Amino acid sequence: MVVMRQARHPDVDEISLIAVMGALSDPIRVGLARVLADGRERSWGELRAPVVKSTLSHHLRVLRDAGVTRTRQEGTRCFVVLRRRDLDARFPGLLDAVLNAAHTDDVGAQVSLADGQSGLLHG
Amino acid sequence: MVVMRQARHPDVDEISLIAVMGALSDPIRVGLARVLADGRERSWGELRAPVVKSTLSHHLRVLRDAGVTRTRQEGTRCFVVLRRRDLDARFPGLLDAVLNAAHTDDVGAQVSLADGQSGLLHG
DNA sequence: TTCGATGTTCTTGAAACGTCGAACAAGTTA
DNA sequence: TAACTTGTTCGACGTTTCAAGAACATCGAA
Numbered sequence: 001m002v003v004m005r006q007a008r009h010p011d012v013d014e015i016s017l018i019a020v021m022g023a024l025s026d027p028i029r030v031g032l033a034r035v036l037a038d039g040r041e042r043s044w045g046e047l048r049a050p051v052v053k054s055t056l057s058h059h060l061r062v063l064r065d066a067g068v069t070r071t072r073q074e075g076t077r078c079f080v081v082l083r084r085r086d087l088d089a090r091f092p093g094l095l096d097a098v099l100n101a102a103h104t105d106d107v108g109a110q111v112s113l114a115d116g117q118s119g120l121l122h123g
Numbered sequence: 124m125v126v127m128r129q130a131r132h133p134d135v136d137e138i139s140l141i142a143v144m145g146a147l148s149d150p151i152r153v154g155l156a157r158v159l160a161d162g163r164e165r166s167w168g169e170l171r172a173p174v175v176k177s178t179l180s181h182h183l184r185v186l187r188d189a190g191v192t193r194t195r196q197e198g199t200r201c202f203v204v205l206r207r208r209d210l211d212a213r214f215p216g217l218l219d220a221v222l223n224a225a226h227t228d229d230v231g232a233q234v235s236l237a238d239g240q241s242g243l244l245h246g
Numbered sequence: 247t248t249c250g251a252t253g254t255t256c257t258t259g260a261a262a263c264g265t266c267g268a269a270c271a272a273g274t275t276a
Numbered sequence: 277t278a279a280c281t282t283g284t285t286c287g288a289c290g291t292t293t294c295a296a297g298a299a300c301a302t303c304g305a306a
Contacts, residue, residue, distance in 0.1 A: 007284095017224045021148035025141055026264080044283065055265055057284060062263095076273040076282050091224035097216035101140045104214070149294085167253070178295050180254060185293090199252050199303040248306085255300075262293070270285075276278085 007064050007071055012086045015067035020091065023066035024098055029059050031108025033068060036082040037099050042113070044078050049111045131188075135209045138190035143214065146189035147221055152182050154231025156191060159205040160222050165236070167201045172234045 010016075024030055028049055036042060049056050060080060063069040067086065072079045087095045102108055133139075147153055151172055159165060172179050183203060186192040190209065195202045210218045225231055 017221070017228055017230050018148055018150055018153070021144055021153075021221070025144035025148050027141055028264090030141070030144075045281095051264085052266060053283070054267075054285080058264075061284085073283090078283065091220060091227070093216055093220035094224055097214060097220045098140070098144070101214035101217055105140055107140050151294095168251095174294090175296055176253070177255085177297075181294070184254090196253095201253065250303105250305085252302085252304105253300100254302100256298085258296090260293100260295085263291080265289085265291105267288090268286085270283105272282085272284105274279100274281075276280090 007061065009064060009070055009083075010067040012067075012090055015086065015090050017091060019066040020068060020087070020094070023062050023068050026059070026062075027108050028111060029063055029068075029108075030098070030102050031111025032059065032063060032080075033082060033095075034099060034102055034108050035111055035113060036069065036080060039082065039084060041072070041079045041081040044080070046114045047080075047111065048114055132193055132206075133188070133190040135190075135213055138209065138213050140214060142189040143191060143210070143217070146185050146191050149182070149185075150231050151234060152186055152191075152231075153221070153225050154234025155182065155186060155203075156205060156218075157222060157225055157231050158234055158236055159192065159203060162205065162207060164195070164202045164204040167203070169237045170203075170234065171237055 010019075024033065028051065031049065032047065035047065044056075044060075047056065049059070051059070060069065060071070064071050064080075067083060067090075069080050070083050072081070082095075084095060133142075147156065151174065154172065155170065158170065167179075167183075170179065172182070174182070183192065183194070187194050187203075190206060190213075192203050193206050195204070205218075207218060
């Protein structure tokens with residue numbers, strides 16, 4: 001039985017500008033992108049956002065469907081990573097411009113990483 | 124009597140990233156931005172989009188409210204211009220990245236200028 | 247003043263969006 | 277097997293958005 005309906009990620013050349021812009025027009029999703037901006041893969045659990053899990057799941061799905069992130073499943077948990085290379089290849093400069101702008105205004109600051117999980121952690 | 128409720132344009136530092144991203148996540152509005160990309164001021168009437176005038180008015184309002192364009196009134200007609208300098212100052216690289224991406228995919232091609240009005244014209 | 251041209255606003259309806267809570271599915275652990 | 281964990285899906289709700297048509301406001305011309 002196929003697992004939790006393995007999400008379909010758009011192919012690089014299927015990534016749509018409108019979809020990406022739409023995905024990055026919500027503060028929480030911009031916050032998620034910022035948290036993932038260092039290129040590190042993060043687990044669901046590390047992500048702290050002021051919404052319940054189903055809503056977070058929704059936002060992560062929008063990002064995934066738009067081609068902004070990639071989700072990987074390992075056992076019972078998921079890992080997300082920014083598709084920086086793909087986005088840069090498709091729309092040069094766009095992601096950086098958005099991330100810089102978000103940093104400038106501190107957009108999406110409500111999203112963060114779980115305490116102490118800024119990279120290393122809890123064995 | 125104040126005219127057609129002169130639209131309020133956000134101040135440069137009031138321009139919100141989320142609003143700009145939202146404004147540019149619609150094909151018609153991206154098309155409008157592309158048409159205005161050369162920096163020339165255009166009159167309402169020059170803009171050709173596959174929607175009725177009230178809808179076009181709506182889209183231009185969204186762009187204006189977000190700070191993407193500036194509207195000027197002259198007599199009975201309006202002129203729009205891209206706020207390129209302001210946007211570049213506030214979010215460096217963002218507008219260019221979006222316009223380039225839009226060009227690559229030909230997003231917003233449904234929007235154009237009225238015949239023969241590609242720059243010079245009618246007396 | 248009456249018309250016509252140009253845009254805005256209002257109203258209405260359909261679709262999309264963000265949010266939550268509850269139910270579900272799959273893997274892990276006891 | 278029975279919990280528990282993790283994440284998805286679904287239904288519901290209210291808000292926002294897009295679209296069109298009709299009414300209105302302003303200006304210029306007759």
